[in-house]
Amino acid sequence: MFAATSLNRRSYRNQAVAKAVFGLMTVALVIPVLVILGALIVRGGPAISWEFLFTPPVNGMTEGGILPALIGTIWLVVVALIASVPIGIAAALYLSEYAPDNFLTRTINLAIINLAGVPSIVHALFGVGAFVLFFRFGTSILAASLTLAVMTLPVVIVATRESLQAVPQAFREACWNMGATRWQTIRKVVLPNSVSGILTGVILEVSRAAGETAPIMFTGAAAYLMFLPQSVFDQTMAMSLHLYVIATQQPSVPEEIPYGVALVLISIVLLMNAISIAFRVYLRGLKKW
Amino acid sequence: MVEANGAGAGPRYGERPVVEVRDLAISYGGKPALKDVSLDIYRHEIFGIIGPANSGKTSFLRALNRMNDFNAGMKVRGSVEINGKDVNAWQNVYALRSRIGVVFPLPVGLPLSIYENVAFSPRLRGIRRKAELDEVVERCLTRAALWDEVKDRLDSLGSLLSGGQQQRLTIARALSQEPELLLLDEFSIAVDPVTTMRIEDVLKELRAELTIVLVTNLVQQARRLADRTAFFLTGEVVEIGDTEEMFEGKVKDERTTGYIEGRFG
Numbered sequence: 206m207f208a209a210t211s212l213n214r215r216s217y218r219n220q221a222v223a224k225a226v227f228g229l230m231t232v233a234l235v236i237p238v239l240v241i242l243g244a245l246i247v248r249g250g251p252a253i254s255w256e257f258l259f260t261p262p263v264n265g266m267t268e269g270g271i272l273p274a275l276i277g278t279i280w281l282v283v284v285a286l287i288a289s290v291p292i293g294i295a296a297a298l299y300l301s302e303y304a305p306d307n308f309l310t311r312t313i314n315l316a317i318i319n320l321a322g323v324p325s326i327v328h329a330l331f332g333v334g335a336f337v338l339f340f341r342f343g344t345s346i347l348a349a350s351l352t353l354a355v356m357t358l359p360v361v362i363v364a365t366r367e368s369l370q371a372v373p374q375a376f377r378e379a380c381w382n383m384g385a386t387r388w389q390t391i392r393k394v395v396l397p398n399s400v401s402g403i404l405t406g407v408i409l410e411v412s413r414a415a416g417e418t419a420p421i422m423f424t425g426a427a428a429y430l431m432f433l434p435q436s437v438f439d440q441t442m443a444m445s446l447h448l449y450v451i452a453t454q455q456p457s458v459p460e461e462i463p464y465g466v467a468l469v470l471i472s473i474v475l476l477m478n479a480i481s482i483a484f485r486v487y488l489r490g491l492k493k494w
Numbered sequence: 495m496v497e498a499n500g501a502g503a504g505p506r507y508g509e510r511p512v513v514e515v516r517d518l519a520i521s522y523g524g525k526p527a528l529k530d531v532s533l534d535i536y537r538h539e540i541f542g543i544i545g546p547a548n549s550g551k552t553s554f555l556r557a558l559n560r561m562n563d564f565n566a567g568m569k570v571r572g573s574v575e576i577n578g579k580d581v582n583a584w585q586n587v588y589a590l591r592s593r594i595g596v597v598f599p600l601p602v603g604l605p606l607s608i609y610e611n612v613a614f615s616p617r618l619r620g621i622r623r624k625a626e627l628d629e630v631v632e633r634c635l636t637r638a639a640l641w642d643e644v645k646d647r648l649d650s651l652g653s654l655l656s657g658g659q660q661q662r663l664t665i666a667r668a669l670s671q672e673p674e675l676l677l678l679d680e681f682s683i684a685v686d687p688v689t690t691m692r693i694e695d696v697l698k699e700l701r702a703e704l705t706i707v708l709v710t711n712l713v714q715q716a717r718r719l720a721d722r723t724a725f726f727l728t729g730e731v732v733e734i735g736d737t738e739e740m741f742e743g744k745v746k747d748e749r750t751t752g753y754i755e756g757r758f759g
Contacts, residue, residue: 384592393614
């Protein structure tokens with residue numbers, strides 16, 4: 206009766222092989238991440254100190270800290286968020302909750318996906334043409350941030366739209382059947398249940414914007430400045446560009462400084478991602494259906 | 495058991511019908527689901543609709559409160575008038591829907607607290623006072639035979655109740671709309687028999703206040719509740735008649751008898 210057939214045995218063996226192959230691929234994926242992190246910590250770790258974080262670079266950036274770059278990156282990211290988050294969420298709400306499923310909507314969706322695939326140097330050139338020259342913002346935080354905003358909009362839109370669409374359609378129909386308008390339904394049922402996904406998208410955008418170099422190097426970031434930015438119309442230093450400059454343009458920089466800068470930058474990004482993951486886990490605990 | 499036509503004021507057959515359907519045809523992506531249905535539903539009537547799967551019962555219900563707006567593939571022809579006004583003439587479809595309660599076979603507990611599920615519609619109507627909301631919530635949950643089970647945990651999530659409880663929550667929510675018309679689509683599928691009987695008793699009482707369209711796959715449920723019953727088959731109305739007469743065998747079409755007696759379906 207309960208004897209395994211040869212087909213049973215073959216299925217069992219195939220399943221074991223599949224599991225092993227997928228597992229190995231996952232390990233292969235994790236290794237480079239660990240190597241990068243390990244190298245940065247070993248080589249850059251000695252450079253990290255309060256002084257490193259909170260003093261400006263001196264002596265042609267061969268000594269001192271990274272304060273202006275750190276502050277500049279915060280400026281750039283915050284202004285980019287202010288510009289792109291409201292637009293991104295509004296666009297995603299429209300596409301997911303209001304737009305009819307027709308040719309135009311599908312075209313817009315396709316365009317958003319394509320926008321995500323445009324190389325960042327192309328965004329940089331667009332930023333120069335549009336924000337620096339046409340709108341006459343000059344090379345400034347504003348121009349650089351808007352360039353970053355355009356580049357990261359698809360991240361926000363796609364993340365928001367996906368988390369909106371994860372809310373079951375039955376909830377919407379139940380609300381509509383009680384006479385709720387689309388907006389009442391969104392406000393009371395759809396948005397409260399998609400906040401976690403939307404925030405994840407925003408945090409992903411932060412890590413993307415903080416790490417980009419090309420879009421800001423022609424639009425508002427400078428290799429070296431004596432002063433901290435006072436307004437969005439000033440130029441600024443930035444972590445990513447600072448790393449690029451001291452790693453490639455300045456031969457006499459001691460080795461631990463660029464590694465230290467990279468370590469701080471990647472720590473910011475990983476910290477943001479960790480917050481996003483923690484937030485997701487927390488909200489999943491509150492899962493409502 | 496057979497006292498469906500006894501309780502309450504009874505249907506107003508002399509007056510203008512609440513729902514007047516003329517030549518209603520519905521198709522999904524070119525595939526017809528309902529073919530030229532015309533019928534009237536009168537105030538304070540429980541109108542039963544029976545028929546096997548794919549007979550167009552649910553599509554018929556969906557057309558009554560313009561749920562076809564949600565589904566681009568669903569095409570509706572013909573006219574549906576409620577209280578003498580064509581449903582497509584309502585510019586503000588939300589006002590129309592707020593007067594029609596709907597219950598579907600699969601329960602939908604909104605991801606809100608039990609209290610907020612039932613207070614949703616009253617809040618849409620602009621009721622803000624806590625005491626008034628409390629009263630509506632208790633009355634509707636009691637009528638839906640759920641109050642005793644949830645009165646101590648009104649703050650817990652409606653979407654985490656069991657299937658049968660969620661269905662009663664859905665019914666309570668429909669009642670909280672204080673609807674003029676209540677559309678029930680196989681409401682008892684997810685509900686146990688004892689609770690079903692309790693809800694059926696409530697529906698009999700409600701007939702004094704509103705009009706009910708009851709789609710059911712349980713022919714005996716139609717017999718227990720409906721004043722008149724329509725038999726739908728493959729998108730057509732085979733027969734409409736007084737429920738009791740229909741079940742006693744006074745039918746025009748023998749397919750009706752066949753379905754009622756369980757010879758096909």
